[in-house]
Structure formats: C-alpha cells, structure tokens
Amino acid sequence: MPLPYLLLDIDGVLIPFPAPDGSTPPTHVRHTVLPTGRHPDDPVPIWLDPSQGGILTDLLTSGLVTPVWCTSWRRDATTIIGPLLGLPDFPYLDLPRPQITTSHPDGYLWKRDHVDTWLGRSPAVWIDDDFTGLDHAWAAERTARGTPTLLVQPAPHFGLQAEHLAELATWVSQLPTARAV
Numbered sequence: 734m735p736l737p738y739l740l741l742d743i744d745g746v747l748i749p750f751p752a753p754d755g756s757t758p759p760t761h762v763r764h765t766v767l768p769t770g771r772h773p774d775d776p777v778p779i780w781l782d783p784s785q786g787g788i789l790t791d792l793l794t795s796g797l798v799t800p801v802w803c804t805s806w807r808r809d810a811t812t813i814i815g816p817l818l819g820l821p822d823f824p825y826l827d828l829p830r831p832q833i834t835t836s837h838p839d840g841y842l843w844k845r846d847h848v849d850t851w852l853g854r855s856p857a858v859w860i861d862d863d864f865t866g867l868d869h870a871w872a873a874e875r876t877a878r879g880t881p882t883l884l885v886q887p888a889p890h891f892g893l894q895a896e897h898l899a900e901l902a903t904w905v906s907q908l909p910t911a912r913a914v
C-alpha cells in the first residue's frame with residue numbers, strides 16, 4: 734500500500750476561528766498577510782502557533798505520510814502560511830472555486846468531490862474542521878472498501894491540538910505497510 738496522503742486544511746486548523754468575543758488563542762501569534770488577488774490596502778490578519786511549526790515539520794518529513802495542502806488558501810498555503818510556520822515546501826490541491834454560500838452545499842464538505850477524485854484509491858488522513866456526518870460516512874465506506882481513510886476534525890475555535898496528531902500517528906502506525914516494516 735502506498736504512503737497515505739496527509740491532506741491539511743488551514744482555517745479552523747492552523748488558524749483557529751476567533752471566539753465570539755473576537756479573541757484568538759494566546760498560543761497564536763498574529764501576522765498580517767496579503768493573499769493572492771487581495772488589494773494591498775486590504776491585508777488580512779491571521780494567527781499561527783509557532784510551536785506547531787516544528788511539530789508539523791517532524792511529521793511532514795517523517796516519511797510516514799505524503800503531505801498536501803487542502804485549503805481555500807490554495808497556492809498561498811505554500812507561499813504564505815507554510816513559510817510563516819517554517820514548514821518544508823509541499824504541494825497544494827488546486828481546489829475548484831464553486832459559487833457557494835455554505836461549506837456544505839450538498840450536505841458534505843465542498844472540497845470532498847475534488848479530493849475523492851484526486852485521491853483515487855490512495856489511503857489518506859485528512860485534517861479539516863468542517864466535516865459533516867456524510868463526510869465521516871464517506872471515510873468509513875472508503876475504509877471498508879480497503880482504502881484506509883481517517884478524518885481528523887479539530888474544533889474550529891481551538892484548531893489543531895496534540896491529541897489530533899497523536900490520533901494520526903496511531904492510525905499511521907496501524908496501517909498494513911507500517912506493520913510490515
């Protein structure tokens with residue numbers, strides 16, 4: 734079995750959403766960035782936990798997974814977010830740009846059809862804060878068909894936590910290829 738892909742979201746994962754009072758986690762450092770196509774007079778504030786840079790780099794370079802950004806930041810993930818965290822360069826999915834007003838236009842995450850096609854029959858662990866029950870059912874069906882698929886879902890206001898990476902590590906260690914090594 735090939736290495737599993739690690740699909741990594743950003744908003745709600747590496748950049749937690751603000752609390753109702755507008756506050757962001759004290760662990761996260763604010764930056765101001767200019768996404769592609771954004772007017773220079775209208776930059777975007779973001780916040781990242783610098784301690785996650787090293788932790789994620791260890792994972793991304795572990796040889797246990799093949800990382801791919803899966804985020805509406807698209808290429809900006811590789812040119813803005815990754816470098817701010819000191820992450821190694823890795824590819825991004827060029828997600829479609831549907832005209833939608835909800836992230837679940839068909840009851841499941843809008844990214845999923847593209848991801849499903851792109852993955853083919855490759856195993857995958859996908860970290861995103863925005864899965865629905867239909868996405869979890871999709872992952873369970875893939876797994877049942879012999880394609881191990883794990884969805885890791887941080888809470889959007891807290892983002893990625895150590896427990897999520899522990900869950901990922903446990904899952905990877907139990908894959909057939911990992912056991913055979």
Ligand SMILES: [Mg+2]
Pocket residue numbers: 742743744745746861862863
């Ligand atoms: Mg998200």
